[in-house]
Amino acid sequence: MLILLLFALAPFGGQDGTVPSGLDAAEQVALLLEERCSNCHSPGSDEPKATKHWPNALDLAGTVGNGELILPGNADESNLFLAVLDGDMPPPKSDALALTEPELELLAGWINAGAKVPPPARAVEADPAASQPALLRWISHFHPLIVHFPIALLIVALLAEMLALLRGSESLRGTAKFCLILGALASVPSAGLGWLLAAGTSHPDQPLLLHRWLGVTTAVFALVSVWFTLRRPERRVWFLLVLAILVSATGHTGGELTFGANWFQPPF
Ligand code: HEC
Incomplete structure (x- = not known):
């Protein structure tokens, strides 16, 4: 976990001074x-x-x-x-x-100093998607569709777990467990397809890296949560809280990639 997070944050350091x-x-x-x-x-x-x-x-x-x-x-x-x-x-x-x-x-x-002109934007460089097999590229386009399953399922799992704790309801507890397992399973193809999709785009590196490693961390942590809470169900609410935060952060950075850095600014 920590190592993954460090990976995600690594590109934010040490980049100063690389531009002539x-x-x-x-x-x-x-x-x-x-x-x-x-x-x-x-x-x-x-x-x-x-x-x-x-x-x-x-x-x-x-x-x-x-x-x-x-x-x-x-x-x-x-x-x-x-x-x-x-x-x-x-x-x-x-x-x-x-x-x-x-x-x-x-x-x-x-x-x-010679009136140097900045190089043309990276978009006109070789199209990275061209080096990817067409079928893989097509499959990767399912990423934006499938990500909504883990997002909804993991958050619903948290809701169900909290209601279950409030009401002492066994059936809600079962719902939380069910949603967690499905959400964790859905997070794996979400992250995998995201990785594929990223390989075919020319998004600026930093926001993409952050989104990628948050996504991978979410998927890994979701699987660990299933494994752990099947043994210790009384801890499930804490795992679900962390997952809700991870999945929200991943979704938010994904939104930034799609709609631009300031897409979620409030109007004040
Ligand atoms: C409000 C309009 C306007 C703005 C703003 C403006 N220019 Fe001009 N510029 C002109 C016009 C009109 C001419 C043609 C003048 C003439 O033919 O007598 C001109 C001509 C020039 C010329 C060629 C003639 C010369 O004087 O050598 C240069 C070089 C030039 N502008 C540079 C600039 C630069 C650099 C800026 C910004 C810092 C600038 N201009 C901003 C209107 C403008």
């Missing part, structure tokens, strides 16, 4: 140009004079490729930098904020 600072600067420059310049310098703007000189501030690679704008390695001869340095751009009469001293330094530093 040259590319860091490029990302900041891309953001800066987008915020301050793209209002006029982009295909959607109604400033034909602006786009004639610089068609698209959102396209950093295209901007760097235009020798009229940027001379990599030499900010002092790059018209784009000179235009902001002289205070011509953004036009003082416009609402766009002039660049601050640190922003000018960032821009100059980036150009002088």
Whole structure:
């Protein structure tokens, strides 16, 4: 258990400093140009004079490729930098904020360091699904369907167990046991199919790893719970409490993978 959890958390440490600072600067420059310049310098703007000189501030690679704008390695001869340095751009009469001293330094530093452009997004890299047999890939698509069985069964097991304790009901106790066993059995294919599904996607590593190891931990712990509580049924409620937490955390991180990191933010 602990080892699995450590595995799950491992990717959160020690990742700082792996991004070369040259590319860091490029990302900041891309953001800066987008915020301050793209209002006029982009295909959607109604400033034909602006786009004639610089068609698209959102396209950093295209901007760097235009020798009229940027001379990599030499900010002092790059018209784009000179235009902001002289205070011509953004036009003082416009609402766009002039660049601050640190922003000018960032821009100059980036150009002088060779005007590197961040690599294209990972989505355009080789499609990982292509290396998986079609049948396996298809079967893996049952993951989102089957996960709802352990989620519901394990939580219902907890409910039944708590009611059984309150009421002293033998039949509710049987229900809890039944739901726990079924939920534990269903958690195994859920985790397995999830593993397969992950092998065919290009989700960012960290959220995926956390979801994967929470899922595996849930399945393993569910099986251990069955094994243990068949011998010691009076402990079942504690196992079910832990399982309810594990299954909720796994479901939540799965939701984040599907709907994005902030999908569960309350509206306040
Ligand atoms: C409010 C609209 C607007 C914004 C915002 C704006 N520009 Fe411009 N830009 C123009 C217009 C209009 C021209 C054409 C000026 C001309 O032809 O006299 C232009 C021309 C330019 C030129 C070529 C002419 C020159 O002066 O060298 C550069 C380079 C340039 N802009 C860079 C930038 C940069 C960098 C930013 C962001 C920091 C920016 N612009 C923001 C409107 C804008």
